[in-house]
Amino acid sequence: xxxxxxxxxxxxxxxxxxxxxxxxxxxxxxxxxxxxxxxxxxxxxxxxxxxxxxxxxxxxxxxxxxxxxxxxxxxxxxxxxxxxxxxxxxxxxxxxxxxxxxxxxxxxxxxxxxxxxxxxxxxxxxxxxxxxxxxxxxxxxxxxxxxxxxxxxxxxxxxxxxxxxxxxxxxxxxxxxxxxxxxxxxxxxxxxxxxxxxxxxxxxxxxxxxxxxxxxxxxxxxxxxxxxxxxxxxxxxxxxxxxxxxxxxxxxxxxxxxxxxxxxxxxxxxxxxxxxxxxxxxxxxxxxxxxxxxxxxxxxxxx
Amino acid sequence: xxxxxxxxxxxxxxxxxxxxxxxxxxxxxxxxxxxxxxxxxxxxxxxxxxxxxxxxxxxxxxxxxxxxxxxxxxxxxxxxxxxxxxxxxxxxxxxxxxxxxxxxxxxxxxxxxxxxxxxxxxxxxxxxxxxxxxxxxxxxxxxxxxxxxxxxxxxxxxxxxxxxxxxxxxxxxxxxxxxxxxxxxxxxxxxxxxxxxxxxxxxxxxxxxxxxxxxxxxxxxxxxxxxxxxxxxxxxxxxxxxxxxxxxxxxxxxxxxxxxxxxxxxxxxxxxxxxxxxxxxxxxxxxxxxxxxxxxxxxxxxxxxxxxxxxxxxxxxxxxxxxxxxxxxxxxxxxxxxxxxxxxxxxxxxxxxxxxxxxxxxxxxxxxxxxxxxxxxxxxxxxxxxxxxxxxxxxxxxxxxxxxxxxxxxxxxxxxxxxxxxxxxxxxxxxxxxxxxxxxxxxxxxxxxxxxxxxxxxxxxxxxxxxxxxxxxxxxxxxxxxxxxxxxxxxxxxxxxxxxxxxxxxxxxxxxxxxxxxxxxxxx
Numbered sequence: 062x063x064x065x066x067x068x069x070x071x072x073x074x075x076x077x078x079x080x081x082x083x084x085x086x087x088x089x090x091x092x093x094x095x096x097x098x099x100x101x102x103x104x105x106x107x108x109x110x111x112x113x114x115x116x117x118x119x120x121x122x123x124x125x126x127x128x129x130x131x132x133x134x135x136x137x138x139x140x141x142x143x144x145x146x147x148x149x150x151x152x153x154x155x156x157x158x159x160x161x162x163x164x165x166x167x168x169x170x171x172x173x174x175x176x177x178x179x180x181x182x183x184x185x186x187x188x189x190x191x192x193x194x195x196x197x198x199x200x201x202x203x204x205x206x207x208x209x210x211x212x213x214x215x216x217x218x219x220x221x222x223x224x225x226x227x228x229x230x231x232x233x234x235x236x237x238x239x240x241x242x243x244x245x246x247x248x249x250x251x252x253x254x255x256x257x258x259x260x261x262x263x264x265x266x267x268x269x270x271x272x273x274x275x276x277x278x279x280x281x282x283x284x285x286x287x288x289x290x291x292x293x294x295x296x297x298x299x300x301x302x303x304x305x306x307x308x309x310x311x312x313x314x315x316x317x318x319x320x321x322x323x324x325x326x327x328x329x330x331x332x333x334x335x336x337x338x339x340x341x342x343x344x345x346x347x348x349x350x351x352x353x354x355x356x357x358x359x360x361x362x363x364x
Numbered sequence: 365x366x367x368x369x370x371x372x373x374x375x376x377x378x379x380x381x382x383x384x385x386x387x388x389x390x391x392x393x394x395x396x397x398x399x400x401x402x403x404x405x406x407x408x409x410x411x412x413x414x415x416x417x418x419x420x421x422x423x424x425x426x427x428x429x430x431x432x433x434x435x436x437x438x439x440x441x442x443x444x445x446x447x448x449x450x451x452x453x454x455x456x457x458x459x460x461x462x463x464x465x466x467x468x469x470x471x472x473x474x475x476x477x478x479x480x481x482x483x484x485x486x487x488x489x490x491x492x493x494x495x496x497x498x499x500x501x502x503x504x505x506x507x508x509x510x511x512x513x514x515x516x517x518x519x520x521x522x523x524x525x526x527x528x529x530x531x532x533x534x535x536x537x538x539x540x541x542x543x544x545x546x547x548x549x550x551x552x553x554x555x556x557x558x559x560x561x562x563x564x565x566x567x568x569x570x571x572x573x574x575x576x577x578x579x580x581x582x583x584x585x586x587x588x589x590x591x592x593x594x595x596x597x598x599x600x601x602x603x604x605x606x607x608x609x610x611x612x613x614x615x616x617x618x619x620x621x622x623x624x625x626x627x628x629x630x631x632x633x634x635x636x637x638x639x640x641x642x643x644x645x646x647x648x649x650x651x652x653x654x655x656x657x658x659x660x661x662x663x664x665x666x667x668x669x670x671x672x673x674x675x676x677x678x679x680x681x682x683x684x685x686x687x688x689x690x691x692x693x694x695x696x697x698x699x700x701x702x703x704x705x706x707x708x709x710x711x712x713x714x715x716x717x718x719x720x721x722x723x724x725x726x727x728x729x730x731x732x733x734x735x736x737x738x739x740x741x742x743x744x745x746x747x748x749x750x751x752x753x754x755x756x757x758x759x760x761x762x763x764x765x766x767x768x769x770x771x772x773x774x775x776x777x778x779x780x781x782x783x784x785x786x787x788x789x790x791x792x793x794x795x796x797x798x799x800x801x802x803x804x805x806x807x808x809x810x811x812x813x814x815x816x817x818x819x820x821x822x823x824x825x826x827x828x829x830x831x832x833x834x835x836x837x838x839x840x841x842x843x844x845x846x847x848x849x850x851x852x853x854x855x856x857x858x859x860x861x862x863x864x865x866x867x868x869x870x871x872x873x874x875x876x877x878x879x880x881x882x883x884x885x886x887x888x
Binding site: 125163164165166167168170171172174175196197198199201202205228229230231232233234259260261262263264290291293 | 404405406407408410411444475476477478479480487489490491492493497530531532533615617653655656658700701702703704705
């Protein structure tokens with residue numbers, strides 16, 4: 062018998078036995094204790110356990126012991142991956158509101174740090190994601206080590222950059238600059254740019270990318286957004302140039318039109334006949350996306 | 365780039381802690397603006413400062429380092445630093461009730477972020493919850509404070525009963541703390557003045573006399589942009605009226621620092637308005653992060669915290685001369701790229717010439733106190749005689765400690781020199797001249813009174829010696845008292861009375877100096 066068939070038989074057997082016992086309740090009616098007894102029972106099928114874990118009563122349980130039992134499942138490397146992922150989801154949901162969770166917080170953080178080096182890549186990434194959102198020093202240290210030495214990487218480089226960007230005070234700026242300079246992939250460069258967006262001294266990098274027509278449109282759009290945050294005046298100057306350039310990409314022109322519409326110097330634009338005439342032309346001849354932005358621009362500045 | 369790796373830094377800390385002659389440098393390393401913290405991430409700063417606090421915990425926190433420890437308990441939100449500070453506080457020579465509010469505040473701030481921490485090796489993060497944590501360390505510190513924390517006993521006890529209170533696994537530590545606070549045996553011992561003494565290391569407010577204030581020529585031309593986009597120089601805004609200045613930045617993720625500081629500045633403005641001084645005293649909130657904190661961002665941040673914004677009350681970003689500004693105020697801040705990686709709480713009161721007349725640093729400041737100090741600055745007249753202001757509001761208990769032994773020394777002198785027989789009177793008469801005879805009344809009742817004062821002096825010096833762990837003063841005063849008593853017993857030792865007086869005087873002075881120079885070096 063193949064493994065799949067064996068599993069299927071086992072699952073159907075357990076399902077039958079549940080029905081036969083007459084104790085099965087619909088998930089909506091099941092209490093936290095009942096759901097927990099299914100979720101932590103290794104003899105139950107994976108599907109049953111996952112279903113029990115994702116039910117609201119466990120996550121909302123007010124008993125410290127219930128959540129501790131779920132945490133024990135998460136910690137156990139012998140448990141199936143799907144079950145462990147479901148426990149992680151349950152505990153994370155519980156962390157938002159269950160009063161009993163506060164007592165477990167320290168244990169939860171310790172288990173997440175343990176999971177950060179788990180052999181399972183998805184669990185690893187999810188655990189690091191939760192820790193990184195809490196600006197956990199351990200997660201940041203591991204992610205930075207991975208950026209500096211690929212052999213130590215726990216998640217792909219792009220993901221590491223994304224997770225590090227959750228904390229603007231992290232130490233990832235110099236590495237990100239190197240990645241922007243010599244990107245190993247287009248996604249890596251994009252994520253490095255997103256991370257650098259928090260650093261005001263990186264404004265010249267974004268200005269250069271915005272003006273570089275050979276650069277990827279997505280990176281230029283990121284640059285335009287960052288310029289709006291760090292140096293809106295300079296963005297407005299470049300936005301005008303980009304709009305008047307007939308060889309520019311639609312997406313970039315649409316972004317620049319939005320920037321000028323929302324944050325432009327109303328007095329200066331009202332007197333800029335060249336710009337208004339060009340935008341008027343775009344409102345009838347350009348792509349639908351640009352047309353829409355151009356009409357909003359004209360509505361504001363041409364009354 | 366950072367010149368020194370974190371491991372090198374850790375080795376340096378260990379070496380400094382091991383060398384008694386260089387231990388003072390550990391406190392220097394707690395200053396945020398130290399070059400070693402430049403261009404490091406916030407998590408690295410936490411590891412580094414935490415290691416310094418742990419080194420202090422091993423060798424003993426001195427008065428100079430105490431403020432940094434209390435600062436962390438007062439406004440810290442990082443589990444590692446709060447735990448390290450709680451442990452470090454226990455190495456202070458003795459517990460006092462003054463520490464209790466800091467420990468309780470830290471407990472309230474950190475109990476929902478009680479992450480497990482490891483102190484075994486530099487930069488280590490624990491993956492086990494069986495080790496220590498900030499709440500564990502704070503409970504141990506409460507146990508160390510013992511009866512000094514009597515005032516918060518019910519609050520500590522309630523941590524067990526509260527819904528969502530402390531986890532069950534911390535109950536044993538909680539019980540230990542409660543037991544220690546209740547401990548009746550110690551209560552009797554702390555009845556002395558040691559219970560409420562403000563440690564002399566707690567200098568978080570500084571005042572400068574008019575003649576001691578630094579001029580602001582180096583930053584006069586620093587250019588600021590305000591919340592409305594208006595440009596002005598330091599001189600244009602800060603000259604003419606006293607100003608309350610706070611430093612902050614909008615991306616600060618510690619709600620107990622920048623956000624609270626700006627909200628408190630709004631409260632200062634309300635107090636000024638209530639006193640009718642809102643037009644005579646200015647306020648300014650200056651950002652540490654001028655490249656990011658553009659006018660619109662400043663305005664939104666201030667308005668959301670109730671700040672009044674107009675020509676006299678502005679939020680500012682320095683567009684030119686940022687480094688000069690940083691040097692002038694000696695700002696407690698450091699950076700990674702353009703971002704702040706660590707800063708202290710700092711409030712300054714500038715006089716009408718833009719000079720720093722007072723500052724409130726690190727520990728949370730009182731709005732009313734800031735307003736009072738600013739009103740004093742407002743009342744200063746340009747032609748008044750410069751008067752040196754105390755570096756901090758003088759602590760009456762400390763003053764009493766110094767004065768008491770000195771006063772008692774004079775009492776002992778009085779006993780020794782009191783004229784007790786016609787011969788004594790003759791001696792005095794020969795000294796002061798016969799003309800004054802009728803002006804010196806003889807009062808035999810004064811002798812027992814002076815003996816009583818001498819005994820009080822003896823007890824006072826003993827208590828001082830016990831609290832400072834320096835008993836030499838007490839031994840000298842005891843010897844002096846003994847000699848005086850013997851000399852008065854008509855054993856032919858009358859001439860030794862002077863020796864007794866000298867011994868008493870020297871012992872009392874030593875005792876007084878011990879108090880003044882602060883507490884002794886911490887125990888290992």
